[in-house]
Amino acid sequence: MTEQNQTHPEADSYDPEASSLAGQVDPAVMAELLSIRSSIDNIDATLVYLLAERFKATQKVGFLKATHKLPAGDPGRETAQIARLRRLAAEAHLDPAFAEKFLNFIIGEVIRHHEAIAEGHEAALAADHQATQSLRPRPAGEATGPAGPTISATA
Secondary structure, three states: OOHHHHHOHHHHHOOOOOOOOOOOOOHHHHHHHHHHHHHHHHHHHHHHHHHHHHHHHHHHHHHHHHHOOOOOOOHHHHHHHHHHHHHHHHHOOOOHHHHHHHHHHHHHHHHHHHHHHHHHHHHHHHHHHHHHHHHOOOOOOEEEEOOEEEEOOOO
């Protein structure tokens, strides 16, 4: 068993010939159907890997935006991308409305990821600031109490 199959045991149980039509249609028709479905399965696998690569790139964008305190969304970019994808969809004979819905779903996920990255980045900065403050040298006569630095009564 490969590492991928250990991570996803359901991958072992996938039957590319699974069909409720088996035994109900001409074997030649079933063979053609299974051949076409095999191509669809390959395309679906490619889509999953392409989406994974896309999200790796958008994660990098999210970290860059968080580092520079940029907003998670970019409406100008989103509008341009939707127009571009609608045009490409029409050229490819794909319903542009479907392409727009699909891209809007992806954009929503990307923004959600960017917001989570920004929140994590802010939390990390706050923790670093707090750690830095607790490690800074204290002037003579200053003590650290449970609420943070305090001035000694003998000062």
